[in-house]
Amino acid sequence: MPWTPETLSPLPRRNGFRMRGEAMTRLEVFSDAAFAFALTTLVVSVGSIPGDLPELIEALKRVPAFALSFAQIGLFWLAHRGWSRRYGLEDGWTTGLTLGMIFTILVYVFPLRLMFSTFLSWASGGWLPTDFIAESAWEVQALLGIYGIGFFVLAGVLASLFYRALRCSEQLLLDEEEVLITKSGIGAWLSQSVIGLVSALWALLLPAKLGVMAGFIYFLIPFAMILNGKYFSRRLRNLKNELEKAHEE
Structure with missing residues (x-):
């Protein structure tokens, strides 16, 4: 919409910024759904439901990697949501950039989880499990590069x-x-x-x-x-x- 001083004056101001995008657009709804799907994929990739106590404990050891991955995706989502609320832009450039972000986040889910599980396994001396079995240093380098x-x-x-x-x-x-x-x-x-x-x-x-x-x-x-x-x-x-x-x- 074309902004004028009259249409801007009633807008709420948060942290010094007038919220031009309070009304959600179809692109923002699609973006939210895509981020939610990425998080769902993150959960589904954990594996099957534990069948006994040792399997439950093993599954719980994977929670820190999941939590870090969840937080990383959440930070990107919050940043995009904050941007949308502030500016309310939806032109060709912003649509293309948002779609590119959605595509990347969906591809990024698995390298993200493997990255954090590998790091936590290294930091815990192998106590926390990793989903990435590296047979050489180059494979670790490749994972770091992809991430x-x-x-x-x-x-x-x-x-x-x-x-x-x-x-x-x-x-x-x-x-x-x-x-x-x-x-x-x-x-x-x-x-x-x-x-x-x-x-x-x-x-x-x-x-x-x-x-x-x-x-x-x-x-x-x-x-x-x-x-x-x-x-x-x-x-x-x-x-x-x-x-x-x-x-x-």
Whole structure:
């Protein structure tokens, strides 16, 4: 819909942003259904129902890997949902990007689960089971590379969605605060996308001794988020101070 100051004024504002997409579109409904299907696939892939206590215990040992996989998919879903609520965009670019994200998440489910189960099995000294039996270091590197490519694409799609919203700032009538918040979203997801790509290339291109360490590159994400948050928080404070001074004058 074409936005005007009159149509924007009654919209709820959350964390400095007016919610232009409160009404769910068919694309968003389809996206939610696809994420739900991905989580269902994650559950179904666990295997058959335990038939005795040892099988139940063995199944429960797989819960941490499932929980991490669930959380990872949930974070991507929440990010896309938040983007949809803020901007309410549904043009050719955003539709294509959303469909690409859905396709990737459905493909990403199994590498995601294998990645976390392998990591937790290594971290627990084999006490937690893994669904991925690697016979060589190269197979672990390949898994890390596949996971990294999926993470790179998903985070890159979210960065692209925020960039598309920024390109449509005049159409959406974004104010200065909303523009900064949008740029913050681009920075947050672009940095994560780059980290995923670096991890994938590290795993696939370096020798085995170094390649199998590619997963630890993801520990850079919290530091990237902190730096991005501090930078844009400072810019937002400066903007609010400038607006207050201008209002007083």
